Amino acid sequence: MILRIARKEFVELARDGRFRASAAVVGILMVGALAVGWEGWRDISREHARAEADSRERFEGQGEKNPHSAAHYGLHLFKPKSSLAFVDPGVDPYTGISVFVEAHRRNEVDYRPARDATALERFGDLTAASVLQVLLPLVIIFLAFPAVAGEREQGTLRQVLSLGVRPRDLLLGKAIGLAAAMGIIVLPAVVVGAVLLSRVGDDAGAAWPRAAALAAGYLLYLAMFLAVSLFASIRAKSGRSALVALLGFWILNTMVAPRLATDLARRLHPTPSALEFASAIDREIREGVDGHDPQDERIRRLEEELLDRYDVDFVEDLPINFQGVALQAGEDHGNAVFDRHYDALWSTFDHQDAARSALGFLAPTLAIRSLSMGLAGTDAVEHRAFAEAAEAHRRELVRLLNDDLATNGADLGFMYQAGPELWGQMPRFRFEPPPVAGTIARLGPSWLALGLWTIVAAAAAAWSARTLRID
Amino acid sequence: MLEATDLTKSYNGHLALDRLNLAVRPGEIFCLLGANGAGKTTTINLFLNFIRPSSGSARIKGLDVVEHPLETKRHLAYIPEQVNLYRNLTGLENLAYFAALAGHREHATAGFLELLAQAGLTEEAARKRVSTYSKGMRQKVGIAIAAAKQAEVLLLDEPTSGLDPKASNEFSELLVRLRDRGVAVLMATHDLFRAKETGTRVGIMKRGRMVALLDTAEVGHADLERIYLDHMHD
Numbered sequence: 001m002i003l004r005i006a007r008k009e010f011v012e013l014a015r016d017g018r019f020r021a022s023a024a025v026v027g028i029l030m031v032g033a034l035a036v037g038w039e040g041w042r043d044i045s046r047e048h049a050r051a052e053a054d055s056r057e058r059f060e061g062q063g064e065k066n067p068h069s070a071a072h073y074g075l076h077l078f079k080p081k082s083s084l085a086f087v088d089p090g091v092d093p094y095t096g097i098s099v100f101v102e103a104h105r106r107n108e109v110d111y112r113p114a115r116d117a118t119a120l121e122r123f124g125d126l127t128a129a130s131v132l133q134v135l136l137p138l139v140i141i142f143l144a145f146p147a148v149a150g151e152r153e154q155g156t157l158r159q160v161l162s163l164g165v166r167p168r169d170l171l172l173g174k175a176i177g178l179a180a181a182m183g184i185i186v187l188p189a190v191v192v193g194a195v196l197l198s199r200v201g202d203d204a205g206a207a208w209p210r211a212a213a214l215a216a217g218y219l220l221y222l223a224m225f226l227a228v229s230l231f232a233s234i235r236a237k238s239g240r241s242a243l244v245a246l247l248g249f250w251i252l253n254t255m256v257a258p259r260l261a262t263d264l265a266r267r268l269h270p271t272p273s274a275l276e277f278a279s280a281i282d283r284e285i286r287e288g289v290d291g292h293d294p295q296d297e298r299i300r301r302l303e304e305e306l307l308d309r310y311d312v313d314f315v316e317d318l319p320i321n322f323q324g325v326a327l328q329a330g331e332d333h334g335n336a337v338f339d340r341h342y343d344a345l346w347s348t349f350d351h352q353d354a355a356r357s358a359l360g361f362l363a364p365t366l367a368i369r370s371l372s373m374g375l376a377g378t379d380a381v382e383h384r385a386f387a388e389a390a391e392a393h394r395r396e397l398v399r400l401l402n403d404d405l406a407t408n409g410a411d412l413g414f415m416y417q418a419g420p421e422l423w424g425q426m427p428r429f430r431f432e433p434p435p436v437a438g439t440i441a442r443l444g445p446s447w448l449a450l451g452l453w454t455i456v457a458a459a460a461a462a463w464s465a466r467t468l469r470i471d
Numbered sequence: 472m473l474e475a476t477d478l479t480k481s482y483n484g485h486l487a488l489d490r491l492n493l494a495v496r497p498g499e500i501f502c503l504l505g506a507n508g509a510g511k512t513t514t515i516n517l518f519l520n521f522i523r524p525s526s527g528s529a530r531i532k533g534l535d536v537v538e539h540p541l542e543t544k545r546h547l548a549y550i551p552e553q554v555n556l557y558r559n560l561t562g563l564e565n566l567a568y569f570a571a572l573a574g575h576r577e578h579a580t581a582g583f584l585e586l587l588a589q590a591g592l593t594e595e596a597a598r599k600r601v602s603t604y605s606k607g608m609r610q611k612v613g614i615a616i617a618a619a620k621q622a623e624v625l626l627l628d629e630p631t632s633g634l635d636p637k638a639s640n641e642f643s644e645l646l647v648r649l650r651d652r653g654v655a656v657l658m659a660t661h662d663l664f665r666a667k668e669t670g671t672r673v674g675i676m677k678r679g680r681m682v683a684l685l686d687t688a689e690v691g692h693a694d695l696e697r698i699y700l701d702h703m704h705d
Contacts, residue, residue, distance in 0.1 A: 004571045008560070015559040155555035159613075162519055163573045163620070164544030470521045 001165070005173025006180065013143065013181045023185045026131070026139055030189035033128045034086065038196045041086035048078035048097065052429075060423045067401035067409075067418045068327055074102030077393065077429050079109065079386045082377030083200040083207035084214065087193065088129035090378025099387070101394035103401075104331065106281075106338045108274075109387050128193070129372050132218050133365060134254045136186070137225040141246045143181060144229035147174045148468070149239035158470050167465040171234070175226060182222065190215075209436045214375040220450045221368040227457035234464045257363035264359070265352035271345060284337045295330070302329050321416065324406025331398055338391070349380055360449040367449035374443045377433050381442065385434050393429045400426060472497050472655035473518065473624055477527035480513050480679075487513045489679040490527065497623065500646060500656040502666035502687075504699060505676035511659035512552075513679075515626050518657070519549060531624055545574065548622035550630040554613030558602040562592060562612045565601060570619040583619070589645065590614040591638050606633035614642060618649075625649065627658040631665065643669045667695050675702050 013019045055076040062073050078098045085092060096109035148171070151157040160170060197211055229246055236242035272280070287294050306318060306325065315322045353370070360367030373379035401422075409416035440447075473495035480488040488510040495501040503511040516522045517529050520536040520543070529536045531543040556565045566583050587597045590611040601609065610633055617625060625646075631639045639662075646656060646669050660666055666673050667687050673695065675683040682702050685695065 001572065001574070004568070008557070008564075008568050011564075012557055012559045155551070155553060156557060158519075158521065158551060159549070159555060159569065159616070160572060161521070162544060162547070162549035162626075163569060164541045165572050166541060 002169050002173040002176065005165075005170060006176035009147075009174050009177025010180050013177070019143065019181065022139060022142070023181075026135060027185050027188050029126070029135065030128060030131050030186065031192050033126045033131050034189055034192050034196060037086035037089070037127055041081055044097075045081045048080065051098070052076065052078045056428070059426075060420055062420075062423065064417045064419045066416055067405045067422065068103060068323070070418070070423060071103035071398045071401040074100055076100055077390045079383075079390075080431055080433075082382065082433060083197065084210055084376035085378050086196065087127070087211075087214065088372045088376035088378055089125075089127055090129075090373035090376055091380055091383060092378045095380070095383045099390045101390060101397065103327070103398050104334060106334075106342070106391055106394065109383070109390070128189070129376070133221070133368055133372070136182070136222055137250055137254065137365075139185065140178070140182060140222060140225045141229050141243070141250060144174075144178050144226055145233055145243045145246055146239045147178065147230055148233040149236055149242045150233075152469070152471055153239055155471075157468075161468070161470060167468040168462055171230060171461060171465045175230060178226060179223075182226075206433070206436065210375050210377065210439070213436070213440050214372060217368060217371045217375065217447070217450065220454050221364065224364055224450065224454040224457050227454060227461050231457060231461040231464060234461060234468060253363050253365040257359070257366055258369065261356045261359045261363070261366050265355040268355050269348050269351040271348050271352075277341065277345065281337055281341050284341075285334050298329070298333065299326055302326060319410070321406050321409030324402050324404075324409050328399060328402040328406065331395070331402065335395060342391075346384055349384070353380060354445075357445040357449070360446055361452070364450055364453040367446040367453075371443050371446040371450065374439055374446070375436075377439075382433060382439075386431055389431050390429070393427070397426055472532060473501075473657055474530040474533075475514070475517075475527070476530070478514070478517060478524055478529055479526045480510075480517060480522060481525045486679045488517070491681055493674060493681065493684075495624075495655045495657050497653040497655050498650055499671045500650050500658060500669055502670035502673045503657070503659045503676055504661070504663065504666060504673055506703060508678075509676040510679040511676055512628055514676075515549075515628050515657065515659060518547070518626055519544070546622055547624040547626055548573075548617035548620040549626045550610075550613045550617050550628065552629040552632050553606070554609045554616075556601040556604070556609055556612060559600060561598050561600050562587060562604065562608070563597045565612055566597075566615050566619060569616040573616075573620045575619065575621070583615070586615040586618050587612065589618065591641050607635060607638060610634055611638065614645065618645070623654055625654055625656040625658075627656065627660075629660055630658065631660070631662065639665070663696055663699060664692065667692050675699055677702055 059070075059073065059075040062070060065073075076098050077100075079092075079096075081092075094112055096112045098111045099109045100107045148157070151160065161167065193211075197207055200207055228249065229242075232242040232246050232249075233239070236245060271277075285295075288298070302325070303315060303322065306320075306322065307313065307315070310318055312318060356366055357370055360370060370379065374381065404418060404422060405416060408418070473493075475491045475493050478488060478491040479486070491510070491514060493501065503514060505511055513522070517524055518531065518536060520529075520540045523537060532546055534543050536543045556562070557568070560568065563580065563583055566587060567580075570583070584594050584597060588594070592608060592611045592615070596604075596608060601612070604612075610630065614630065631642050634642060643665055646658075650656060650669075650671070658666075658670070667690070670687045673683075673685045673687055674681050675685075675698070683698060685698065687695070690698070
């Protein structure tokens with residue numbers, strides 16, 4: 001019986017010209033968004049790989065020089081595009097793609113594509129994620145709002161219920177029929193997405209579980225919209241008022257909530273301006289953490305300590321190169337300052353994320369946004385993982401070069417020179433994105449918000465079907 | 472088979488139906504006559520449990536329709552004044568859908584076409600989408616839907632409105648055949664002539680109350696009309 005209702009619902013939709021036209025448009029948009037996203041993803045991935053290789057080549061080819069100069073010469077590291085970034089680019093356009101690593105300084109990840117974009121592009125970003133988050137719910141609303149209200153107005157509901165059909169069965173059948181119609185719309189995009197994903201290369205193995213979790217998340221999200229639409233269709237006075245209420249729900253969720261949540265999170269947990277942040281770090285490096293331990297003083301203490309340890313009177317008599325040790329000591333001091341400031345900054349971002357996650361319980365679109373970005377590997381947390389890995393790489397690189405200066409430089413001081421052999425020995429940067437299990441787990445609040453919304457909406461629809469009005 | 476006991480429905484103090492008592496036995500066609508707003512449709516809606524009685528009870532095969540909303544509907548078929556169908560489906564598909572929802576094993580297409588033909592719809596028309604149908608054609612599909620259900624109780628709310636005289640006559644013949652098979656029929660109608668021709672009993676309703684109950688065998692056409700009009704005048 002339920003399947004018979006589903007079949008009729010599907011046949012009716014399939015014969016509706018409006019449905020066919022919108023299905024074609026939405027289907028093409030989805031496949032197009034994926035194809036465009038994929039194109040960009042592939043080009044950028046290639047460019048990054050080439051640019052990083054170039055940078056490394058230049059670093060290794062810098063000739064004979066003091067290792068510390070080599071550390072100043074530095075090199076560019078690029079954030080590898082996560083496999084699913086072509087589905088959801090997340091915060092990637094705003095957080096930068098490349099970081100310059102060098103001695104003494106922790107640079108920001110820079111080169112933000114959004115900076116080069118025109119104001120128009122900010123609204124016109126067509127990504128698979130935006131189609132899934134914004135457009136498909138709208139399609140669901142338009143398909144589902146007349147499900148019950150329309151039959152009530154047509155008068156067919158009287159006849160169906162006079163047959164002794166259980167209202168819950170009717171609702172379930174309609175839900176299945178509508179879901180099947182949506183499936184037809186989405187199917188081409190799913191096939192295209194799977195084919196593209198199988199071609200992302202080395203990372204495909206890690207990408208599949210993420211893709212599966214992503215699909216599950218979107219399924220929940222869209223099922224929630226279907227349940228809410230059916231609920232409105234049952235309860236509203238007329239089909240028209242069901243549509244108005246649903247469009248209001250859609251606008252609040254997809255248009256208002258994301259902007260509001262970002263503003264609110266910023267207000268609750270303000271971050272320092274880039275200038276404040278940088279100058280605070282500079283000051284602490286120069287003057288010590290408390291402002292009473294200037295750099296010169298620290299170097300003098302280090303000198304005394306080393307002279308004591310090696311029991312010599314002059315720096316020149318040390319068996320190691322004092323500059324190398326002093327530079328590394330300065331580096332260690334700077335790193336501690338960086339750690340403190342960056343930890344504070346990241347923790348502010350974490351609080352902002354937590355605030356947005358909490359708001360996801362009010363507006364499920366916020367929950368799916370967090371979930372989608374997280375699983376696609378393009379959210380702030382994954383960005384931080386890259387920034388931390390790049391910083392760890394910087395520290396190791398600088399330490400190895402300073403150590404070489406300290407141990408091999410002896411009394412030559414800055415006259416000491418190393419060659420390409422040493423540059424070639426420097427470790428290569430390889431960023432491993434966090435494992436998928438951890439990502440799924442850390443997105444717990446978003447899963448919970450989506451799950452609750454779906455369950456509550458479905459229960460509300462089923463419950464209100466018990467007292468279905470005839471007219 | 473069909474039984475109303477002190478059945479009452481009031482909306483905000485206005486009595487739409489006032490202590491109706493009636494019983495329709497198998498093989499009987501009970502016609503409800505009366506002006507618009509006399510309570511005929513309210514009575515049928517109460518038997519369908521589409522509205523809840525304020526007091527009293529409606530029973531089908533001894534079961535209270537409020538307590539057994541699904542089971543009582545299994546025994547009845549209903550034709551509204553305006554049969555509404557799914558516009559994007561053909562008449563045949565509409566019939567097949569409603570028959571399936573009624574819980575009957577799927578008839579073969581031939582069986583459905585036969586039912587539609589009996590109701591007066593040609594095969595050619597049956598295979599067209601309902602959006603092209605006239606009111607009379609939709610009504611015929613409604614009759615076929617009711618026939619397909621093979622119910623023991625028929626609830627008819629001015630079922631022949633919009634039918635041409637020939638189709639109306641065919642419908643009356645169908646009703647008589649069903650009556651002879653032991654179906655209990657409750658029909659609201661404006662058509663005194665049909666009520667006298669096919670009905671076994673006639674109830675005249677006015678402002679929610681049944682003001683007269685007649686055996687059609689015992690009154691002539693003219694008598695029925697006179698009695699009806701007498702009641703309509705105050």
